[in-house]
Amino acid sequence: METTFTKIARKTNSKPLSCKCQACKKQCETAPCLGTPEDIEKLIDAGYGSKIFATTWASGIVLGIIDYPIEMYQAEFVPRHGCIFFKDGLCQLHDLGLKPTEGKLSHHAVKTINHPNKHLSWAVAKEWLAPENAEIIKRIKQKYT
Numbered sequence: 001m002e003t004t005f006t007k008i009a010r011k012t013n014s015k016p017l018s019c020k021c022q023a024c025k026k027q028c029e030t031a032p033c034l035g036t037p038e039d040i041e042k043l044i045d046a047g048y049g050s051k052i053f054a055t056t057w058a059s060g061i062v063l064g065i066i067d068y069p070i071e072m073y074q075a076e077f078v079p080r081h082g083c084i085f086f087k088d089g090l091c092q093l094h095d096l097g098l099k100p101t102e103g104k105l106s107h108h109a110v111k112t113i114n115h116p117n118k119h120l121s122w123a124v125a126k127e128w129l130a131p132e133n134a135e136i137i138k139r140i141k142q143k144y145t
Contacts, residue, residue, distance in 0.1 A: 004036050005101055008123045014105035018094065025089055027106060029082035032075035034124040035100030037136040040073045043098055044143050051076050051084045052144065057125045065122050072128040073140055075100070100124075 002010075009015065027033070034057070035043070044052055053076050056069035076084040085092045093099040102124045127133055 004038055004127060008101055009105055012120045012123050014120055016104045028086040028091060032077055032083035033100045033103030034074060034121055036124055036127040037133040039100040041136055041140050046098055060122055060125060070125050070128050
């Protein structure tokens with residue numbers, strides 16, 4: 001059975017790559033990488049629940065992919081700093097195996113893709129709409145409150 005991660009990698013034609021170049025670090029300073037419900041539950045279970053917040057993903061509206069925001073939980077964004085897990089120029093989650101899906105698959109060579117089925121952020125965001133993730137999302141909400 002295909003995992004959510006391998007499904008997203010396949011559908012977006014992305015491969016995991018670890019890079020510490022300035023362009024990749026800039027991504028962490030701009031916004032936290034999106035995680036699937038599975039990713040976020042793992043972060044909460046690992047003790048990082050205080051760094052996870054309810055949010056809405058509205059980029060799909062701007063991209064013309066969907067016409068409504070998607071409710072989800074993601075890592076905290078700190079103005080003028082970026083992702084809460086970005087410390088001393090590196091992702092704290094990387095070596096722990098807890099880096100969210102978008103972060104595992106995004107790097108400096110990934111280009112913005114206008115085709116909805118290949119857009120990495122959309123592929124992750126729509127997991128928050130998938131009926132098969134309803135139970136995980138329910139657990140996240142219970143753990144979050």
